[in-house]
Structure formats: structure tokens, C-alpha cells
Amino acid sequence: MTRTEATLESDTKASPTLLWPLPHLRFSMVGTMPVPRAILAMARMLRHAPRLAAGLTPDDEVLLDAPDERLAPALVAAGRGDHGPAAKLLAASRESAEWENRDRYTVRLAAFARSRPEWFDLWTASSPYDPDVALVRAELAVRRGWESPARSELLRDVAPLVATAAEGNPGDPVPWRVALDHARGTGAPHEDFARLWSEAVRRSPHHYGCHTAALQYLSAAWYGSHRECFRFAELAAADALPGSLVQALPVRAALALLLDTDPGTGRAGEPPASGPVGRDRLEAAADLAIALSTAYEAGDPHPAEVRNVLTYVLVRLGRWQDALEQLRLIGPHATSFPWDRVSDDPLGQFLALRDGVRLQVASATPLRGGPGPGARKHSDTVDAHYS
Incomplete structure (x- = not known):
């Protein structure tokens, strides 16, 4: 039994419990139900919650940002002051044009170099003209700049x-992703950003990192709008x-819109009733991401962030069954x-979520039945089974 379930069980003897796994997402409507429905909902939770943990x-096996099987040994070695495995990892990604992996590894190695710089200093001193050193150094410098007042x-x-x-490996799109992040931070005008974007996609038309960098630039939080962001994403x-x-x-664009929702009105299952992007496009974005997720094995670290983003969006849409599956x-891989x-x-x-x-x-879920409302049933159907 989880701590949440234990709290729930004890509170059934007192008053209905409101669960808030996210600060602005209310997961239980018990507090707003008529008393008979509240009691029924509690009974259903106590009956079905344990088996739904299957x-x-x-909890104690979930890791935050766990490295994959190739990156983990490089980080362990770097922690011991040995830059060799990290150098080999990035060299292999460059030589085999594994641009998505190269981007992820660069970000993680730069983050590690910020907190534990000794290994990277040794690598830089021993190979000052290595294109992989140049890439990590650029990423590290941009991250430091971003976090500075x-x-x-x-x-x-x-x-x-x-x-x-960028000059060190002309065919590599990853330095251009770094350049796109750099341009967003310096407030580059649209025409300058478009030039960098053109250079990035010329090297890799479908590079995810470059696309997410462009999506951020076009978001309402920076230099675009929710409409512009969604149009680009779709x-x-x-x-x-x-x-x-x-x-x-598109599901990342949906996330940006939902995070921008006033927390006072952003309850679970209640995305904006009106706004620059209709609910149908939010639903379509979630459906597309679900289809993408099914193309990968369960527990695969590669789509882990996408699945985490998708879960947030599904919760905000009130698609509980779909969220549980994700x-x-x-x-x-949290x-x-x-x-x-x-x-x-x-x-x-x-x-908690x-x-x-x-x-x-x-x-x-009905007390005597099987699964509750289907994947596309939203929060307004949670009380449909009143038996």
C-alpha cells in the first residue's frame, strides 16, 4: 500500500480527501460530489487501486534521468577523473552520425562537467582541437550563460x-542546436534564427533536438505564440x-499551452475551454504521441521524456486510462x-502523480465490473457508473 492509499484509507473514516499530486491538478472530485457518490468513489478506490499497480x-526502483547503458559507464569513469570513455562515446556518435544520441550525450556530459570539471579539464588539455571537446565546451558555456542573471x-x-x-564537424547538426539555444537566449530576431534553422535542417532534416529548440523559440513564452508553436509542431x-x-x-506544444494556463483554472481534465488552440488539436496531439509511444518497447529510455510529457498532457485532458498506460x-525512467x-x-x-x-x-471502475471509462472518456464521465 502506498502512502497515498494509506492516507486515503484512514481518511475514509473522517472526511472526503482531495488529492493534489500536482500543485494545480486536482485528482479527486470526491470533495465536490454528493455524499453517496463520494462514498462510492472511496469504495472503488480501495477495491481497485492495488491491482492497478500491476x-x-x-517507487524505489524509479530513477530520475537515468543514463542509458552507453552513457552510464562514461559518467562513472568521468567521476573517477577518466575522460577516455566519454571521448570514445562522442567520437563513436560522430563517426556513425548518431545525431540524436550525440545530442543527448553532449547535454548530459556538459551538465556533469559543470559539477565535476576535473575530467573535462584534463580532456581539454590533452585534446584541445578535438571536435567533441569543442562541442561539449560550447554546450557547457551556453548552459552557464542561460543560468546567469x-x-x-x-x-x-x-x-x-x-x-x-560548428566548424569542427561541418556535417554535425548538434552544434546548430546549441546555436539555436544560444540565439533564443540572446534575443536573436526571427530572420537570424531562421538562418540558423536553415543550417541545422540542411545537416539533419528530422533532428529532434533542433526541432525542440525551434519550438521553444516560437513558443508564447519567448518570441512566438501558441498558434505559431502549434502550426510549426503539426x-x-x-x-x-x-x-x-x-x-x-505537437504534444510538446500542448504542454507549453497547458503550463501557460492559469493554475487557478488548470484542474485535471479541464484544459482551457477557449483560447488560441482548440481542444480537438490537444487531443490530436496526444493521440499522435500515443501512437509514437507504442512504437517503442516498455521501459525504453529513448522516448522516456516524450512519455513523461505525454503523461502530463493526458492528465490535464482527463484521460486517466491512457495516462496510466503511459x-x-x-x-x-522518470x-x-x-x-x-x-x-x-x-x-x-x-x-505522487x-x-x-x-x-x-x-x-x-465499477465495484463489480472491469475497467472504468475508456481511454477517450474524460473527467466528466468519471461518475457515469453509479453502481
């Missing part, structure tokens, strides 16, 4: 490092290769994004 990775000024100062990374997804994570761009597919956008404890937030979704599905 297929979910135990003097962001624009610092980012302008590191522009030569980004240019050096066009890119329609043009994407089968199984490409670019097909998840939580099973995520397995042990990711900081998007949970760090709503909590200072992303892993705790993820685990799992409990909340499971209890919500349980409350919609």
Missing part, C-alpha cells in the same frame, strides 16, 4: 565557442519519419522535464 515499476551578455561572449563547435510532425520523436512536437510504459516545471521535487512529483492517476482510474 505493471508499474516500484547576466544571461544575454554572457551568451554573446560565448558565441565564438559555438562557432568553433507541420514538422506530418513530415517526420516513422518512429521519429519529431512526431511528439506510466506503465515509462517504467523506471525525467526531470516536465515535472520540474511544476515542482521543486520532480521525482517526488512523478511518483502515479498514485493520483491510479486512484482516479480506480474511482471510475
Whole structure:
């Protein structure tokens, strides 16, 4: 029994419980139900919640941003001061043009170099002209600039490092993803960003990292709008290769819109009733991401962030069954994004959300029946079975 279930069981003797696994998402409607329905919902939760845990990775086995089997040894070696495995990993990704992996590995190695710089300093000293060193150095400098109060000024100062990374391996799209992030931070005008975007897609037309960088630039939070963001995402997804994570761009656009919703009105199952993007497009974005998710094995780390983003969106749409299925597919791979956008404890937030979704599905399952409302049933159907 989870802590949430234990609290629920004890509270049934007192008053109905409101569950808030996300600060602005209410997972239980018990507090707003007539008393008979509230009692029935509690009974359903207590009866069905334990079996709905089947297929979910135990809480103590879920890891936040766990590295894959290739990156993990490189990080362990770097922690011991040995840059060799990291150098081999990035060299292999460059030589085999594994641009998606190269991008992910660069981000993780740069983050590690920021907290544990010794190994990277040794690598830089021993191979100052290595294109992989140049790439990690550029990513590290841009990340530092982004996190500084003097962001624009610092980012302008590191522009030569980004240019050096791009020149070091002319066919590599990853330095251009770094350049796109750099341009967003410096407030580059649309025409300058478009030039960088053209260089990026010329090297890899379907590179996910470059597409997400462009999506951020076009978002309402930066230099675009929700309409512009969705239009870009939908066009890119329609043009994407089968199984490409670019097909998840619309659900990322949906996430941006939902995170921008006033927390006072952003309850689970209640996305904006009106706004720049209709609910039908949010639903279509979720459906496309679900189809993409099914193309990968359960517990695969490659689509883990997409599945975490999709889960958030499904919860906001009130699609509890679909959300529970994605939580099973995520397995042990919780990711900081998007949970760090709503909590200072992303892993705790993820685990609490799992409990909340499971209890919500349980409350919609008839006491004597099988599954509750179908995947496309929304929060207004949770009380449909009043028996």
C-alpha cells in the first residue's frame, strides 16, 4: 500500500480527501460530489487501486534521468577523473552520425562537467582541437550563460565557442542546436534564427533536438505564440519519419499551452475551454504521441521524456486510462522535464502523480465490473457508473 492509499484509507473514516499530486491538478472530485457518490468513489478506490499497480515499476526502483547503458559507464569513469570513455562515446556518435544520441550525450556530459570539471579539464588539455571537446565546451558555456542573471551578455561572449563547435564537424547538426539555444537566449530576431534553422535542417532534416529548440523559440513564452508553436509542431510532425520523436512536437506544444494556463483554472481534465488552440488539436496531439509511444518497447529510455510529457498532457485532458498506460510504459525512467516545471521535487512529483492517476482510474471502475471509462472518456464521465 502506498502512502497515498494509506492516507486515503484512514481518511475514509473522517472526511472526503482531495488529492493534489500536482500543485494545480486536482485528482479527486470526491470533495465536490454528493455524499453517496463520494462514498462510492472511496469504495472503488480501495477495491481497485492495488491491482492497478500491476505493471508499474516500484517507487524505489524509479530513477530520475537515468543514463542509458552507453552513457552510464562514461559518467562513472568521468567521476573517477577518466575522460577516455566519454571521448570514445562522442567520437563513436560522430563517426556513425548518431545525431540524436550525440545530442543527448553532449547535454548530459556538459551538465556533469559543470559539477565535476576535473575530467573535462584534463580532456581539454590533452585534446584541445578535438571536435567533441569543442562541442561539449560550447554546450557547457551556453548552459552557464542561460543560468546567469547576466544571461544575454554572457551568451554573446560565448558565441565564438559555438562557432568553433560548428566548424569542427561541418556535417554535425548538434552544434546548430546549441546555436539555436544560444540565439533564443540572446534575443536573436526571427530572420537570424531562421538562418540558423536553415543550417541545422540542411545537416539533419528530422533532428529532434533542433526541432525542440525551434519550438521553444516560437513558443508564447519567448518570441512566438501558441498558434505559431502549434502550426510549426503539426507541420514538422506530418513530415517526420516513422518512429521519429519529431512526431511528439505537437504534444510538446500542448504542454507549453497547458503550463501557460492559469493554475487557478488548470484542474485535471479541464484544459482551457477557449483560447488560441482548440481542444480537438490537444487531443490530436496526444493521440499522435500515443501512437509514437507504442512504437517503442516498455521501459525504453529513448522516448522516456516524450512519455513523461505525454503523461502530463493526458492528465490535464482527463484521460486517466491512457495516462496510466503511459506510466506503465515509462517504467523506471522518470525525467526531470516536465515535472520540474511544476515542482521543486520532480521525482517526488512523478511518483505522487502515479498514485493520483491510479486512484482516479480506480474511482471510475465499477465495484463489480472491469475497467472504468475508456481511454477517450474524460473527467466528466468519471461518475457515469453509479453502481
